[in-house]
Amino acid sequence: MGLVDTHCHLQSQRFDVDRATVQVACLKALDWIVVIGDDIPSSEAALDLLGPRIYGVVGMHPYYAKDFDDATLECLRSMAATEKVVALGEMGLDYFNEYSPRDVQALAFRHQLDLACELNLPVVIHNREADEDCHAILSEYADRLAGCIMHCFGSGPEYARKFLDLGFYISFAGNVTFKKAIQLQEAAKVVPLERLLVETDAPYLAPVPMRGKRCEPHYVAHTAAFLAELKGVDPAALEAQTTANAHQVYRIPKTA
Ligand SMILES: [Zn+2]
Ligand SMILES: [Zn+2]
Secondary structure (H helix, E strand, O other): OOOEEEEEOOOOHHHOOOHHHHHHHHHHHOOEEEEEOOOHHHHHHHHHHOEOOEEEEEOOOHHHHHHOOHHHHHHHHHHHOOOOEEEEEEEEEEOOOOOOOHHHHHHHHHHHHHHHHHHOOOEEEEEEOOHHHHHHHHHHHOOOOOOEEEEOOOOOHHHHHHHHHOOOEEEEOHHHHOOOOHHHHHHHHHOOHHHEEEOOOEOOOOOOOOOOOOOOHHHHHHHHHHHHHHHOOOHHHHHHHHHHHHHHHHOOOOOO
């Protein structure tokens, strides 16, 4: 069993020039990848990429919460019925880039959580500088959710523990490898291997030593190697366990 990228945006315009090449390269290096939507058009574009070893997630990012309406909800509901759509997201709260007012973000978040409960699908959560409110809302839903991933984790060890206590998975992206990401690295240390996931969030946040470049899904190997070193565990063990976790949370059967 190899690595997987549990969260990338391969449909991003930044891959328009060479998407097919990147796709071949990443599927050569990885077992499978998950392409994540952040609004309706990008979710539809994610569906267009579904295929062998490519899964999709559909949802509305908090950036666009002000555009979330009944039509959005119905659109997500119908896209979620597509084969190989394995979760809803990304959804959540972003108080760093407050492009939509906080109460509007919370409402769009709750609508999507309600839908995930109704459809019995796991969720992919985007939380930036909104720990307290994000935790409060998710606490209400934790018992009913089919599964939950705190994607591109950006908080410290205190909230890592709180989200772990809710039974969630914690996913780290390339920013955990950045030299100044001390709090984030402290958070990674408290996450047990059984709840750890790795992702790229490509095309964003390329890990060291690729930092500053366009991130590609197979760069997830750098993040995994960094985490193994940080946590003092065998790289092969971390690789096997994070992939097993990804199969578990996204409910993707192990075929090989
Ligand atoms: Zn995100
Ligand atoms: Zn993302």
